[in-house]
Amino acid sequence: MSILQNMTIKHKLMSIIMLACITGLVLTGVILIVWEINTFRKELIHSLSTQAEMIAENSKAALAFQDAEDAKQTLQALHVEPSIAFGCVYNKDNKLFATYYRDYAEIKVHPSELQESGFSFAGGFLTVFKPIILDGETIGTVCLRSDLSPMYAMIKNHISVIIAVLLFSSLVAFLVTSRLQKVISEPILSLAEVAKVVSEKKDYSTRALKQSNDEVGLLIDAFNEMLEQIQYRDLELVDAKEQLEVRVEQRTAELTTANEQLTTEVAERKKAEERQAELLKQLESANKELNDFAHIVSHDLKAPLRGIKTLANWISTDYADKLDEDGRDQIDLLLSRVDRMHNLIDGILQYSRVGRVKEEKIQVTLNELVPNIIDLIAPPESITITIKDELPVIECEKTRITQVFQNLLSNAVKYMDKPQGQVSIGCDEKEGYWRFSIADNGPGIEERHFDKIFQIFQTLSPRDEVESTGIGLTVVKKIVEMYGGKIWVESKVGEGSTFFFTLPKQKVGGKNAELQASIVSRR
Amino acid sequence: MRIKAYIFVVLALALFAAPILVQAQDDSAQSREYQIKAAFLYNFTKFVDWPEEKMPDSNEPIIIGVIGKDPFGDAFEPIKDKPVKGKSVIVKRFKGLEELEKSSERHPQIEAIRKCHLLFICRSEKQKLKETIDLVKDHSVLTVADSEGFLESGGIINFVMEEKKVCFEINVTAAKRAKLEIRSQLLKLAKRIVEEKPSGEEKS
Numbered sequence: 079m080s081i082l083q084n085m086t087i088k089h090k091l092m093s094i095i096m097l098a099c100i101t102g103l104v105l106t107g108v109i110l111i112v113w114e115i116n117t118f119r120k121e122l123i124h125s126l127s128t129q130a131e132m133i134a135e136n137s138k139a140a141l142a143f144q145d146a147e148d149a150k151q152t153l154q155a156l157h158v159e160p161s162i163a164f165g166c167v168y169n170k171d172n173k174l175f176a177t178y179y180r181d182y183a184e185i186k187v188h189p190s191e192l193q194e195s196g197f198s199f200a201g202g203f204l205t206v207f208k209p210i211i212l213d214g215e216t217i218g219t220v221c222l223r224s225d226l227s228p229m230y231a232m233i234k235n236h237i238s239v240i241i242a243v244l245l246f247s248s249l250v251a252f253l254v255t256s257r258l259q260k261v262i263s264e265p266i267l268s269l270a271e272v273a274k275v276v277s278e279k280k281d282y283s284t285r286a287l288k289q290s291n292d293e294v295g296l297l298i299d300a301f302n303e304m305l306e307q308i309q310y311r312d313l314e315l316v317d318a319k320e321q322l323e324v325r326v327e328q329r330t331a332e333l334t335t336a337n338e339q340l341t342t343e344v345a346e347r348k349k350a351e352e353r354q355a356e357l358l359k360q361l362e363s364a365n366k367e368l369n370d371f372a373h374i375v376s377h378d379l380k381a382p383l384r385g386i387k388t389l390a391n392w393i394s395t396d397y398a399d400k401l402d403e404d405g406r407d408q409i410d411l412l413l414s415r416v417d418r419m420h421n422l423i424d425g426i427l428q429y430s431r432v433g434r435v436k437e438e439k440i441q442v443t444l445n446e447l448v449p450n451i452i453d454l455i456a457p458p459e460s461i462t463i464t465i466k467d468e469l470p471v472i473e474c475e476k477t478r479i480t481q482v483f484q485n486l487l488s489n490a491v492k493y494m495d496k497p498q499g500q501v502s503i504g505c506d507e508k509e510g511y512w513r514f515s516i517a518d519n520g521p522g523i524e525e526r527h528f529d530k531i532f533q534i535f536q537t538l539s540p541r542d543e544v545e546s547t548g549i550g551l552t553v554v555k556k557i558v559e560m561y562g563g564k565i566w567v568e569s570k571v572g573e574g575s576t577f578f579f580t581l582p583k584q585k586v587g588g589k590n591a592e593l594q595a596s597i598v599s600r601r
Numbered sequence: 602m603r604i605k606a607y608i609f610v611v612l613a614l615a616l617f618a619a620p621i622l623v624q625a626q627d628d629s630a631q632s633r634e635y636q637i638k639a640a641f642l643y644n645f646t647k648f649v650d651w652p653e654e655k656m657p658d659s660n661e662p663i664i665i666g667v668i669g670k671d672p673f674g675d676a677f678e679p680i681k682d683k684p685v686k687g688k689s690v691i692v693k694r695f696k697g698l699e700e701l702e703k704s705s706e707r708h709p710q711i712e713a714i715r716k717c718h719l720l721f722i723c724r725s726e727k728q729k730l731k732e733t734i735d736l737v738k739d740h741s742v743l744t745v746a747d748s749e750g751f752l753e754s755g756g757i758i759n760f761v762m763e764e765k766k767v768c769f770e771i772n773v774t775a776a777k778r779a780k781l782e783i784r785s786q787l788l789k790l791a792k793r794i795v796e797e798k799p800s801g802e803e804k805s
Contacts (some may be wrong), residue, residue, distance in 0.1 A: 141784035142644040143769075144637070213647050213685055425691055 084227035087266050091259040092252075100244075100250040107240045114236050118229050122161075122204055123197050126224050128206035129159065134220045137167050137210055140217045141175065149176035156180070156222070163203065164223040167210070175218060195219075202226050204460045215507050265294045269301060372430040376423040383423065422535075425549030428481075429534065432556045437475040444469035447476070448503060457491045461499030469505050470512060472581065478557045483516075485550040486577050490518035492546070511563065513579045519574035528567050554579070632674060637767045638760055639676035642721060643747060645758065646685045649788035651718060654782045655741040656686075663688050666714055666742075668695040669723030681804060693717065698729040698736070715740040722746040722756070730754045741780050752795045757781065761792060768792040 082090055130475070133152055140148035149167045150522075156162045156178055165178040197206045203223045210218040265288075272286040282305055286298045393401075394409045445468065452463050472479070490501045496519055504515040523531060523538065530536050532555045535548040558565045558579045569575035641736065646663055663685055667673065677692045684690065695714055701707050720742050722733050727748050734744055735754045744751075747760035752772040757779060759770050770793035776783050788794060 136786070139648060139784070139790055142647065143641060143787075143790050144766075145790050212644075215683065 086263075087270075088263040091263055092255050095255045095259070096248070096252060099255075100248055103244045103247050103251075107244050110240055113232070115233055118233060119199075119204075122224060122226075122229060123206065125159075126162070126204060126206040126222050127197070127208065129156065129162070130206045130220045130222045133165065133167070133222070134208045134210040134218075137176070137218065137220065138212045141167065141169060141210060142212060146176050150178065152176075153178035159224075161224045161228045162222055163225045164221075166221050168219040168221065170217050172219070199226070261290075262294070264288045264468055265298060269294070269298055272334055273301070276305065282312050369430050372426050376427040376430065377421050380420070383416060383419055387413065387420070390416060421547050422549075425547040425553075429549055429553050429556065432478070432481075432553055432560065437477055439473050439475055441473050442476050442479055443471045444479075444505075445471075447480065448483055451480060451487060455484065455488050455491060457499070459500075460496055460497055461491055463487065463491075463501040463503060464503070466502045466504040467506070470507070471505070472512070474561065474581075480558075482554050482557050482579070485554045486516045489550060490516060490520060492576075493520050494518065495521045508580070511582045513578060513580045515576050515578050517574065517576035522571040522573055523569040523575050524571055525568060525569075528569070531567065532565070547572060629649075631672070634762075634767060635673045636676040636679075639673050640680065640746065641760070641767065641769065642719060643677075643680040643683070643685070643690060645743065645745065645787070646690065646719060648784040649719075649743055649776075650782040650784070652741050655718065655780075660688065662691045664717045664719075665690060665692045666695055666717030666720040667692065667723065668696045668720060668726060669715065670725035672723060692718065697723075697726050700733055706795075711736065719745060721742045722748070722751070724748055730756070739781070742763070743779070743781055744775075752793075763792060768789055770795065772797070 082093060085093065119157065133156070136148045136152040136155075140152065140388060142148070153165045153167065153176055156165050157180060160180070163180055167175045167177075167189065168173040195209050197204060197205050202225065204226055205223045208220045208222075209216045210220060268289070269286045271396050272284055275284055285302050285305065288298045288302075390409060390413050394406070394413065398406065445465075448465060448469060455463075457463055487501065487503075491499070494501075499519065501516065501518045504517070506513045506515075528537060532551050534552040537546045537548040555565050558581070562582045563580040565577065565579040567575055567577050615619040642665055646665070650675070654756065655721065665677075671694050680690065682689070685688055695701070695710060696704065701710055715737055717737070718741075719805065720737055722730065722732075722744060724747065726733055726746075730748065730751065731754050738755070743758065744756045745758045745760070746756050749759075751759040752770060752775070755772070755775050755778075757772050757775045759772075761768050761770060771783060771788060771791040773783065774795070774797035775790070
């Protein structure tokens, strides 16, 4: 079957039909031959038996009257039948009574073969025995032997005729098959051809030609329909592809534009950054210049101021009796204004010193430092300063942290308007930083002034009421921010204010280098 | 002399003995011949058809009669119990006509002879051949003999010896006259067939 599978449909069809035809023919031929042989044998047996019967009938008298010559003559009649090779008559005692040979050497029937009646095929002969019965008494036996070679020759003849017929029939069947197989194979072959064309050239516009209304026709219809659908899909696909290409082009263009924009933007940003850096640089140098300027100004202004003060003191001492009351008052006013001027300059100097002057960082135990500061301030007896919480040990410049606490505490004491002043110092440990608080029950600050108070030279009350330079909180803010902390105030007018400031643990807790870097960047 | 005497004795013996030996040999050959003839007689009944009135359906036997001096001896022994045409065969022996005429039972004997199907007329009856044949002429009896000129005398079958073989000859006209039908197979075997012309002349 596997051989069949690899054949073309045409050959397959032909092979199958031819195989069936030849099988049928051969079978018929074989049956015919077998039948023929059988018939031949039967006929031969029948005819030979009939002959034997006749001989037996005609030999009765000869046997009865022992006339061998007559029996022989009877047997001679056998010569009309050429296939009979030998015939003989046996008497009652199974002795040869009369014989007949035809052109052959003497053929003896072996005594063991002798029998009363029946037949046997042996040695290329058919031997038939018939008893000779006279009046119910067996008086002898006829034996006839027929040569089978004529029969075999005849059968051979028949076989060759049958084979010839078979070959001829096969040839005719082959011719008919090779013509008629086209009815089935041609539509399939054309379909296959179309399918090949379609698959090779991708040409979906080809159509198979329908030739019949059978299953193959259905197949072709289905195939054509399929092709149509494929063609349709193909067209759609091409369309979609084109659309896609257009879209891709659009997108590419958009992207290019966006990219250009981005490049421009980046360039702009870079420019801006450069400008920023430049500005920063300018700012830094300006800042530095300002710092230097402040220092120089305050330092240099101090000298003429000191001269003015000395002169004023001299006038006040030396011309006291020459001046009238008004003169002395004005001289005193002058002296106080000079002092204020001096304080202002000192404040500026202080401010400018923050960040400019560096100090070694040491471990500062606030629990020791803060009480010292309180002592230094020496608050009046009406004001109590309490340390609410345990204060930590921090690493920082001792002078600065002293300045922070001193300024905040002295502010609280300075502006206290209550008879029983309460100032408390607190500290919370938060995540990553310390939060310190200094709370008082003083006059409080209006909310709109919360930012203003940290600006330089800003005081909320007139200078004549409370002697203040307006520099202290500015310095505090600068120090706290230098350490990376924040400072703010919470207050209610009439109830008091609380100043909070934070110090990051890392910055103040240990790493010197970072601290340094942050200081440098802030300059 | 003594030798002469001896030879004489031998010769004398030979002279005496030879005829005796020949006689013995002759006897044996004769008995064999009659055995065959007996078998032939028996077989004749198979190849000859008698008219119906002679062969009733009844179980009456086929009678083979032997008239005259019986030469068969016990030659009929082998065929004694063999039936022919469904009937048993019996052999009856009759005295010659000459003797019969003297006999007191002449009439019943003749009747018995006429009842025979086959009558073998012995050589002893050679003188009375014609009379014997005439006796059974109208009774469908198959007359058989082994005498020369038997057929010419109106007999039906006659045995002859040919090359020491027993053969026979048939007179078809006589058979017809006796209303007997002799089958062709038997006729074929006959050495000579005699047909009498109406005028009575012989023809072979």
